[in-house]
Amino acid sequence: MTKSFDKIAGIVFLLISILFISESLKISGSAYGSTIGPKTYPLILGIVLGLLSLRLLYETFKSKSESKEKSTLEIKKFAIIFISAILYIFLLEIIGYVLSTFIFLVVTFQVMERGKIISTIIISAIFAIGVYAMYVQLLGGALPKFSLF
Amino acid sequence: MSTIQYLFDGFAVALQWHNLLFAFIGVVIGTAVGVLPGIGPMSGVALLIPVTATLTSGMPTDAAAASSIILLAGVYYGAMYGGSTTSILLNTPGESSSVVTALDGYQMAQKGRAGAALSIAAIGSFVAGIIALLGLVLLAKPLSNLALEFGPAEYFSLMLLGLCAVSGLAGKSMTKALMMTVFGLMLGTIGIDAVSGIARFTYDIPVLYGGLEFLTIAVGLFALGEVFKTILERDSGDAPIAKINRILPTKQDLKDSAKPITRGSLLGFFIGVLPGAGATLASFFSYMTEKKISKNPDSFGKGNIAGVAGPESANNAASGGAMIPLLTLGIPGSGTTAILMGALIMYNVQPGPLLFDDHPEIAWGLIASMFIGNLVLLILNMPLVRVFAKIIQTPKKYLLPIIITISFFGVYAVQYTTFDLYLLLACGVLGYLLSKNDYPVAPIVLALVLGPMIENNMRRALTISNGDWSIFVTSPLSLVFLIIAAAWIIVPLILKFTGKKVIVNEEE
Structure with missing residues (x-):
């Protein structure tokens, strides 16, 4: 390799x-x-x-060719996360920070490990809304707002 | 004003309530970063830059820079400490400078002395932090006065020395390390040339005119690279965590580790001051020294407390020592200090000899806050060791996606373009591929920060000499720097040729 x-x-x-x-x-x-x-x-x-x-x-x-070390890579898992990351960037300025982050987190949490859908949704929502509220409301920063228009 | 006076002014800055809070937040986050596998001090500091930038956005520039550098430095030495916790409890070092700690620390934990090992590591780190700071206080003024005598030629050679030192010690292959350094320098040339105003390598793409943002590159290469690695290479499952029974060390433990702590601190400090040789190297050296001096070297690797005390002090002292070239000369000696320097430059504060004259409140405020931060670490870690040990159990399935989201948020909050997010992702993949194949990524970041400064100094020197390249060797100081720079590259090659084993400094 x-x-x-x-x-x-x-x-x-x-x-x-x-x-x-x-x-x-x-x-x-x-x-x-x-x-x-x-x-x-x-x-x-x-x-x-x-x-x-x-x-x-x-x-x-x-140099002499070294012995090949075969390690199993989780290509599929990585590919899904990577593609969702690209989609996340693409959608960020279209559907806003909160929604895109929420979707990204739900998808990636589930890709990492199936199941526990309720805790996944709760953690994703708390994180997405929490970051937005802290950063925009409390610190006066700017992030893409939620808007579908 | 005397050094003492400056130091008191520094304490006046560091003791302002918001700076106390920042130092506190910094060391807490730093400890968490050190404990969590997957984020090292470098990505931890890089990720927090945008957060501090927002936190301090309402303040005047100087105060903002002081506050944020206090927080970021807290993360740096907090992480140095936190890394030992996982080494001892799990036998998996949180960062590379704690690798040796695992040798004896984990054995101690196996024997039910995890608490003693952890508290000795905390005490050692504290003593080392204070010793390093005393060194910093004593050396800061004389060194920066010396550096004021430097002209552009000397600076150019000194920076070259810094780059050579880092490349000479980084990773397994020096060719690869040097390639990464030059590649980083190249990335640094993208954008508008500061001297002539000509756009270089921009191809009329507007976002490229400002150059590539070092924050994006650093977060991508380190944080995302590490996350991608963890996603791709599934771990063999979580090891059970050792129980912590008694936290306070016995009197015998303290007696046994007093000398290793002192030796480790001094050794670590001097190694830290040298560019390129960071905390990892310091802890290795300290371990070897302790083993050599010890009356029964066989007990090392079987839970000897000196094997924890020495290296842990050494790596903390080294991180303090590494602040010296950064603050006095404006030359970062390691990846993490390069990121700290990038943070200062973002606030339009140029680290270097003039820092102590132009912005004394930043330089001395930082130094004073490191005293306080080390104290906080000691107080915090003794009782809270159990809490931090809990952090290790954060499930990866939640941790990894959240790190990705935080890096996206951090970069977007500072840059406000999606271009940087795509670049971030690309750097993440690049960082994973490069470090997997033994191409060290720390030199890229270091070179990216130093690149524009190297070029400016080179051109200023050559303008002074009317394009005569011999200016770099006719100035005695510059010649000395160049010779040392060459030695950093050539000596390891000779050692390799003669069949000696060279210790390399892995990523910190």
């Missing part, structure tokens, strides 16, 4: 560094007096990262 990840990471970071170098060359040069313009520093960083990625790739290919 680590080794194949290292290969991919080495290549990805090498690509990032190449992109970074080419993009920083496009930044216009020094605007005044100094010979050191806004592009010098990113350019150096790009080159250093490129060299380090090459070094990582070299290390990875040189």
